[in-house]
Every structure is written in structure tokens, then in C-alpha cells.
Amino acid sequence: MISKEVYRWCLKNGFTIGFAESMTGGAIAYEMIKNPGASKIVEGGIVAYQIKQKIKLLNLDPSLFEAFPVVSPEVAIEMATAVKKLMKTDIGLSVTGNAGPTTEQSNGQKEAWIGVDFKGDIDYYHINLEGLSRHQAIRNTVLFAYQILKAYF
Numbered sequence: 001m002i003s004k005e006v007y008r009w010c011l012k013n014g015f016t017i018g019f020a021e022s023m024t025g026g027a028i029a030y031e032m033i034k035n036p037g038a039s040k041i042v043e044g045g046i047v048a049y050q051i052k053q054k055i056k057l058l059n060l061d062p063s064l065f066e067a068f069p070v071v072s073p074e075v076a077i078e079m080a081t082a083v084k085k086l087m088k089t090d091i092g093l094s095v096t097g098n099a100g101p102t103t104e105q106s107n108g109q110k111e112a113w114i115g116v117d118f119k120g121d122i123d124y125y126h127i128n129l130e131g132l133s134r135h136q137a138i139r140n141t142v143l144f145a146y147q148i149l150k151a152y153f
Contacts, residue, residue: 007037016087017090020048020058021053022096075114079120094116097127110132113125
């Protein structure tokens with residue numbers, strides 16, 4: 001899988017990574033950890049599924065969730081920056097989304113936002129998950145996250 005390419009790139013460049021996941025439940029971190037020697041680059045991952053855990057585990061400001069939906073680029077950015085800071089890594093990658101079947105927290109859409117903080121260069125990405133099963137939505141989001149990381153090299 002593409003995670004192996006990203007793993008090799010991180011290893012070659014001495015980059016470390018931390019993950020903050022909601023919708024994917026740790027699946028992005030798991031893909032990286034499947035690579036032998038992943039401990040050389042993966043510092044850890046946080047699965048913060050509920051808002052209260054995003055606040056508690058990632059130290060996000062509660063007012064963020066008053067200003068923006070939990071499934072938004074703003075929350076993805078804050079999650080990525082927070083995990084990078086907490087784990088003292090070169091890369092912080094986050095995902096917040098809605099895989100369905102209900103979509104009340106994402107303006108009625110099955111979607112995900114991925115945040116990346118790469119050495120202070122912060123960006124966000126969107127994937128539409130309409131028409132996919134819950135399993136497919138999570139799988140597509142994991143693949144999309146690695147495509148994003150691969151674009152950095």
C-alpha cells in the first residue's frame with residue numbers, strides 16, 4: 001500500500017509523525033504501523049471520537065466547536081496542529097468526518113476533512129464520501145490521507 005511509500009519517505013528524511021483521528025478510529029495510524037520498523041517514525045496516535053475527547057486529549061479550545069462544526073476544515077487544522085505539538089513530531093495528521101449513516105454533525109454530508117501540519121506548513125483537504133458504505137468511506141479516507149502525505153515528497 002501507499003503507506004509503505006510514505007513510511008520509506010519519512011524514514012529516509014528522519015521525519016516523525018503523530019495522528020489525531022476521529023472518523024477513521026485509528027485506521028490511518030494502523031496502516032503506518034503495519035510497516036516493520038514503524039516505531040522509528042510513528043510517535044503515536046490519538047482517537048478522539050467525541051468532542052469532549054477532542055477537548056480533553058488534544059487540548060482543543062471548546063469555543064472552536066461553538067464557532068465551527070466538528071466536521072470542518074477548522075477543526076481538522078486544530079487537531080493536526082495539536083497532535084504535532086503534543087507528540088513533538090515533524091508531521092501532525094488529523095481526520096474529522098462523517099462516514100454515516102447519520103450525518104447530523106457534517107451539514108448533512110458524508111465527508112471528511114484531513115488536516116496536515118508539516119513542520120509548521122498547515123493545510124487541509126476535503127473528501128466527499130456520498131454514496132459509500134461506512135466501511136468504504138473509512139477505507140477511502142485512509143487512502144486519501146496517504147495520497148496527501150505522498151504529495152509532500
